Each structure stands twice: as C-alpha cells, then as structure tokens.
Amino acid sequence: MKLKIAGIDYDVVHMPSEAIGGPLGLADFNRQRIMINNDHTAATQTIALYHEIIHIVSDAWGLKLNEEQVKIGTHALISFMKDNPDFLEAINDR
Numbered sequence: 001m002k003l004k005i006a007g008i009d010y011d012v013v014h015m016p017s018e019a020i021g022g023p024l025g026l027a028d029f030n031r032q033r034i035m036i037n038n039d040h041t042a043a044t045q046t047i048a049l050y051h052e053i054i055h056i057v058s059d060a061w062g063l064k065l066n067e068e069q070v071k072i073g074t075h076a077l078i079s080f081m082k083d084n085p086d087f088l089e090a091i092n093d094r
Contacts, residue, residue, distance in 0.1 A: 003034070005053060006060030012049065014038040024048040027055050050074045 001012040010027075012034045020026050020035045025048030027034050034052045036045050051074040058065040065073065081087065 003053070005056045008032055008060075010034050010056070012036060014045065025052045027052040029056070029059065047074060047078060050078055 003010050003012060010032045014036045015038060017037050017039045020037060023037065024040060024044060025034065025036050034049065034056075036048050036052075038045065040048075051070060054065070054070050054073045054077070057063070058070065
C-alpha cells in the first residue's frame with residue numbers, strides 16, 4: 001500500500017517483528033517507508049499504522065508531539081473514525 005503524507009509518498013509494508021526490531025510499527029523517514037509488525041492482530045496493526053502516520057505528520061509540520069501525545073492522538077482519531085464511519089464519504093460528496 002502507498003500513502004501520501006505531507007506531500008510525500010510512503011510505502012506501507014507489513015513484516016515480522018524480527019525484521020523491524022520488535023516494535024509494533026516504525027516510520028523510516030529517509031526511505032519513505034512505514035513498517036508494520038504483522039505478528040499482531042489486524043486491529044493492532046491498524047493502530048500501529050495510525051500511530052506512525054501521526055508521527056510523520058508531527059515531524060512534517062514541526063508539532064514536536066511526544067510519544068504520549070501521539071498515543072492519545074492515535075486512539076482519538078481511531079475512535080472518531082469508528083464513531084463516524086460515513087465521514088470520508090460524506091465530505092467527499094459535498
């Protein structure tokens with residue numbers, strides 16, 4: 001999968017824990033790659049992807065979010081998207 005974040009294309013790759021050194025996810029800004037640990041459930045992989053996206057956005061716009069702020073933002077965004085499943089469709093139909 002490819003995602004455009006802050007004007008840059010990122011490849012999203014799913015790989016085993018050993019290949020990325022253990023974390024749930026990792027953003028490689030120099031290689032424009034987001035690595036997601038595929039040793040976990042689909043829900044956990046989704047959380048990891050949102051988490052890494054927020055890290056990239058924080059860095060791109062100089063927000064300097066710390067890890068706790070990224071965690072809170074991740075869960076807030078996921079909660080919003082689950083509570084409003086038609087949100088993206090609705091704003092695209094305007």
